[in-house]
Amino acid sequence: xxxxxxxxxxxxxxxxxxxxxxxxxxxxxxxxxxxxxxxxxxxxxxxxxxxxxxxxxxxxxxxxxxxxxxxxxxxxxxxxxxxxxxxxxxxxxxxxxxxxxxxxxxxxxxxxxxxxxxxxxxxxxxxxxxxxxxxxxxxxxxxxxxxxxxxxxxxxxxxxxxxxxxxxxxxxxxxxxxxxxxxxxxxxxxxxxxxxxxxxxxxxxxxxxxxxxxxxxxxxxxxxxxxxxxxxxxxxxxxxxxxxxxxxxxxxxxxxxxxxxxxxxxxxxxxxxxxxxxxxxxxxxxxxxxxxxxxxxxxxxxxxxxxxxxxxxxxxxxxxxxxxxxxxxxxxxxxxxxxxxxxxxxxxxxxxxxxxxxxxxxxxxxxxxxxxxxxxxxxxxxxxxxxxxxxxxxxxxxxxxxxxxxxxxxxxxxxxxxxxxxxxxxxxxxxxxxxxxxxxxxxxxxxxxxxxxxxxxxxxxxx
Amino acid sequence: xxxxxxxxxxxxxxxxxxxxxxxxxxxxxxxxxxxxxxxxxxxxxxxxxxxxxxxxxxxxxxxxxxxxxxxxxxxxxxxxxxxxxxxxxxxxxxxxxxxxxxxxxxxxxxxxxxxxxxxxxxxxxxxxxxxxxxxxxxxxxxxxxxxxxxxxxxxxxxxxxxxxxxxxxxxxxxxxxxxxxxxxxxxxxxxxxxxxxxxxxxxxxxxxxxxxxxxxxxxxxxxxxxxxxxxxxxxxxxxxxxxxxxxxxxxxxxxxxxxxxxxxxxxxxxxxxxxx
Numbered sequence: 209x210x211x212x213x214x215x216x217x218x219x220x221x222x223x224x225x226x227x228x229x230x231x232x233x234x235x236x237x238x239x240x241x242x243x244x245x246x247x248x249x250x251x252x253x254x255x256x257x258x259x260x261x262x263x264x265x266x267x268x269x270x271x272x273x274x275x276x277x278x279x280x281x282x283x284x285x286x287x288x289x290x291x292x293x294x295x296x297x298x299x300x301x302x303x304x305x306x307x308x309x310x311x312x313x314x315x316x317x318x319x320x321x322x323x324x325x326x327x328x329x330x331x332x333x334x335x336x337x338x339x340x341x342x343x344x345x346x347x348x349x350x351x352x353x354x355x356x357x358x359x360x361x362x363x364x365x366x367x368x369x370x371x372x373x374x375x376x377x378x379x380x381x382x383x384x385x386x387x388x389x390x391x392x393x394x395x396x397x398x399x400x401x402x403x404x405x406x407x408x409x410x411x412x413x414x415x416x417x418x419x420x421x422x423x424x425x426x427x428x429x430x431x432x433x434x435x436x437x438x439x440x441x442x443x444x445x446x447x448x449x450x451x452x453x454x455x456x457x458x459x460x461x462x463x464x465x466x467x468x469x470x471x472x473x474x475x476x477x478x479x480x481x482x483x484x485x486x487x488x489x490x491x492x493x494x495x496x497x498x499x500x501x502x503x504x505x506x507x508x509x510x511x512x513x514x515x516x517x518x519x520x521x522x523x524x525x526x527x528x529x530x531x532x533x534x535x536x537x538x539x540x541x542x543x544x545x546x547x548x549x550x551x552x553x554x555x556x557x558x559x560x561x562x563x564x565x566x567x568x569x570x571x572x573x574x575x576x577x578x579x580x581x582x583x584x585x586x587x588x589x590x591x592x593x594x595x596x597x598x599x600x601x602x603x604x605x606x607x608x609x610x611x612x613x614x615x616x617x618x619x620x621x622x623x624x625x626x627x628x629x630x631x632x633x634x635x636x637x638x639x640x641x642x643x644x645x646x647x648x649x650x651x652x653x654x655x656x657x658x659x660x661x662x663x664x665x666x667x668x669x670x671x
Numbered sequence: 672x673x674x675x676x677x678x679x680x681x682x683x684x685x686x687x688x689x690x691x692x693x694x695x696x697x698x699x700x701x702x703x704x705x706x707x708x709x710x711x712x713x714x715x716x717x718x719x720x721x722x723x724x725x726x727x728x729x730x731x732x733x734x735x736x737x738x739x740x741x742x743x744x745x746x747x748x749x750x751x752x753x754x755x756x757x758x759x760x761x762x763x764x765x766x767x768x769x770x771x772x773x774x775x776x777x778x779x780x781x782x783x784x785x786x787x788x789x790x791x792x793x794x795x796x797x798x799x800x801x802x803x804x805x806x807x808x809x810x811x812x813x814x815x816x817x818x819x820x821x822x823x824x825x826x827x828x829x830x831x832x833x834x835x836x837x838x839x840x841x842x843x844x845x846x847x848x849x850x851x852x853x854x855x856x857x858x859x860x861x862x863x864x865x866x867x868x869x870x871x872x873x874x875x876x877x878x879x880x881x882x883x884x885x886x887x888x889x890x891x892x893x894x895x896x897x898x899x900x901x902x903x904x905x906x907x908x909x910x911x912x913x914x915x916x917x918x919x920x921x922x923x924x925x926x927x928x929x930x931x932x933x934x935x936x937x938x939x940x941x942x943x944x945x946x947x
Contacts, residue, residue, distance in 0.1 A: 463798040
């Protein structure tokens with residue numbers, strides 16, 4: 209390759225990018241960086257862990273993006289440099305391989321390979337050369353012969369096109385990285401929890417944003433099956449997909465068997481059981497039944513008053529099931545318990561509400577709360593993913609394996625033979641061979657021919 | 672039944688190892704054939720043990736390939752190592768190398784069969800493992816691991832011979848040049864199989880977890896292993912001391928293989944089935 213000498217610094221950077229040393233260094237640095245993310249808590253785990261750090265450590269965490277190593281700027285930058293190095297190295301290498309394959313030049317004899325040398329009697333190098341050429345032609349796809357005043361040089365090569373498959377492997381790596389980037393940019397990963405008889409039309413993405421699916425998903429059923437020994441056997445969510453109010457598709461989603469609807473795949477991710485409280489509220493002019501769980505927020509008549517379900521207790525200090533309610537209104541904050549067994553407690557303990565005002569279910573006037581019971585309710589965790597990068601990544605995966613198999617399983621070998629007439633002794637013959645996986649043996653037929661020649665049996669012919 | 676056969680197999684491999692040591696020390700060539708015969712016997716028993724275990728799981732009504740927990744993976748790992756050991760044994764140039772491969776298979780079998788921490792019972796498959804990808808993923812990964820183990824054994828011998836004063840014993844072992852070729856060949860075989868393992872794993876993850884790559888510790892460590900072996904295979908084209916670099920990187924790769932296989936269980940993640 210011609211290099212412009214005027215641009216010296218450019219050259220330095222260029223030759224550094226070209227080097228295989230940089231490639232190996234990058235591979236090792238990326239490997240080391242990847243270890244970081246497996247020992248430092250990532251994502252949600254990191255947010256629990258960071259507050260325990262000293263201020264400067266917290267700063268370091270934020271600056272280096274250590275709570276999300278694999279998506280941090282420096283990690284991605286390393287990947288980008290690796291890609292550039294891969295492209296540049298491959299193009300440079302491809303050029304020289306191409307010109308060799310196009311028969312423009314012969315590859316030089318490798319210096320560090322040990323040659324098989326033999327001295328044979330006679331001086332008819334042309335005859336020996338022709339015989340060797342015939343052997344080579346049988347075994348090698350491409351054979352070149354050069355005759356320069358008695359000295360004969362032969363070159364044989366097989367599988368010369370197979371070596372191009374290594375570029376297929378490099379290309380595949382780039383395709384996979386491209387596909388991954390494409391998927392991150394244009395796809396999403398969402399999550400929703402839904403109980404039997406409920407539906408969802410929005411999912412939470414990884415960065416806690418709500419994403420509208422454009423249709424709704426109704427949970428017909430959620431079931432867990434167990435083996436005899438108590439181990440879980442199957443988690444299954446029966447889902448209906450609705451556009452408008454019409455059921456368009458029904459599907460059972462089990463682990464390893466997702467369902468697909470409108471380009472989005474739905475996966476059985478996990479499940480959770482939440483204790484759910486069945487409550488009633490009485491107020492002047494009406495009564496209402498509600499089902500709530502921890503974290504629920506609801507409104508009754510007044511739009512400015514928010515009722516928060518703070519805790520659902522299956523057994524509050526031996527008094528039975530209870531729900532802790534907090535009310536946020538224009539008059540401030542009121543917090544109290546609603547107990548299922550409140551009537552019994554009232555008869556057992558005189559002046560209960562005077563002694564423990566927070567046990568009064570009428571703490572927030574004019575509402576009176578009643579707890580009818582607490583039930584466990586199963587919520588199935590459904591992942592909803594869309595990844596437009598999949599075709600690219602899949603193509604890359606297939607290409608990488610094809611390329612690797614072609615590169616390493618297809619026989620590739622080069623052989624160099626030189627015959628020099630040395631009048632005093634006869635002819636000096638040197639053979640250097642180089643196979644893909646380090647096979648440096650000259651072919652047996654060549655050795656046999658030369659050994660026969662040495663013994664003076666020049667009429668020996670290879671069959 | 673299967674666990675009894677498999678624990679016997681452990682001792683057959685130990686015997687083959689001892690016989691090959693005696694061959695190495697005394698130089699008696701006929702012992703080589705005996706080593707081979709004993710190893711084959713162990714291998715037949717080993718294969719039978721795995722097949723019987725498979726049948727027994729069906730009898731229990733929870734039929735699945737014996738590739739689902741730590742015990743089964745160790746036994747299968749040893750099996751794949753012996754597959755490679757038998758291939759090497761057929762090569763004349765590689766004479767004596769098997770003596771170093773056999774004890775690895777023995778150690779895996781011994782750990783699987785006799786460690787009190789390992790449950791040898793056949794367990795049903797948890798929902799996450801119920802996939803057709805299980806067999807393909809586990810087989811390619813472990814064949815890859817085994818080829819890496821073999822490459823590492825050769826690397827170890829290479830470095831042993833690469834010292835200033837290589838011991839007397841190392842003289843009876845193949846030349847460095849041959850060793851280098853064997854390290855490279857095994858690493859290449861391992862690399863292709865392990866790449867297939869990662870790809871089948873990605874496809875499986877796509878169906879099971881919704882994403883083909885989630886930076887789960889096991890996935891990440893598989894990538895680290897892959898990167899190290901990528902570097903090792905490229906190191907052949909850089910610098911003068913090619914064999915030594917290849918051998919050192921292969922041994923680092925082996926450490927990463929073991930961390931990928933066992934170490935990650937101590938990190939939180941999705942691949943935690945092996946813990947039990």
